[in-house]
Amino acid sequence: MLAAAALTADGPLPPGTGDHGLLFGTRRGLLSLDAGDSRWVVPPGHVAWVPPSRLRHAGRHGEFDGWCVTVAESACADLPGAACALRSSGLLNEAVLRACTWDEGPLDAVRWRLxxxxxxxxxxxxxxxxxxxMPLDPRLLSVAGGLLGDLAGARSLDDWAAEAAMPARTFTRNFALETGCSLADWRQRARLMRALEWLAEDRPVADMATDLGYDNVSAFIxxxxxxxxxxxxxxxDQPLAGNSVSIARETPP
Known part of the structure; x- marks a missing residue:
């Protein structure tokens, strides 16, 4: 039904194209995931669920330590149908760490219950x-890719609307419908996710501010x-299990 394995900074990652779901957990460092129609970062104290055949890429940042649970497709029917990040629990973490010690083979009654x-x-x-x-419309997807490729860029909403060959109002409405947030909020979320990756790699805050397009360090902070x-x-500096982020939906300065 499932198997669990520890993940390290340079160890192998499970393939994401098989007929199994994947649950990733982070204990130290940061994990980033590309599930095609969405992208996720997983800081300590959190997990990410990826349904079967959805994972395109996984990256580890900093001194990474975590785990992965592979779930047979037959057991995924009533699990989330889309990739998502979740707040972990002590019970889940301890259960997975126990499962990481199992040898290969069929599960006995005790392991089945766990x-x-x-x-x-x-x-x-x-x-x-x-x-x-990530938007599905190819024109909007191109805009999203452009934003991710140049998070320091200062192109306006009108510029991106022209890039997508849409009137600004149509672009604004369609982008929000497909991504769940405005262009400004989407860009801020992308910048924050990148900042979390760099923070896990001990990158200087001043460098992060510059490379994310902020005029000064104070604005970034x-x-x-x-x-x-x-x-x-x-x-x-927070304890590993206590790191938590609630990404606000507001326009950055």
Whole structure:
């Protein structure tokens, strides 16, 4: 029904194209995932669920330590149908760590019950806002790709609407319908997700601010504090299991 394995900074990752679901957990560092129609970052204390055949790419940042649970397709029917980030629980973490010690082979009655606990936790964990929905319209998808490729860019909404060959009002409406947020909020979320990756890699805050298009470090720190409740340095110093982000939907300065 399922199997679990520890993940390290340079160890192998499970393939994402098979007929199994994947649950990733982070204990240290940061994990980034591309599920095609969405992208996610997974800081410590959180997990990400990816349904069968959805994972396109996974990246590890910093001194990574985590785990992955592979779930047979037959057990995925009542699990989330789309990739999502979730707030982990002590019960899930301990159950998975126990499952990581199992040898290969059929599950006995005790292990079967523990596997059921893991699946129950996936069903009931609270969602976390670490996702970045990708639009399906090819024109809007091109805009999203352009934004991700140049997060420091200062192109306006009108510029991107022209890029998509749409009137500005149509572009604004369609982008929000397909991604769930405005262009400004989407760009801020993308910048914050990239900042979290760089923070896990101990990149200097001043460099992050410049490379994300902020005029000065203070403006970047203010954005980060509004989104997370703490400064970048305070976030990096928090206990691993306590790191948490609630990405605010507001236009950055």
């Amino acid at each position: 596997a059921g606990v893991i699946l129950d936790e996936i069903r009931t964990l609270r969602p976390a806002e670490f996702g970045l929905s 203010a954005m980060f504090r509004r989104a997370t409740g703490v400064t970048p340095s305070r976030y990096a």
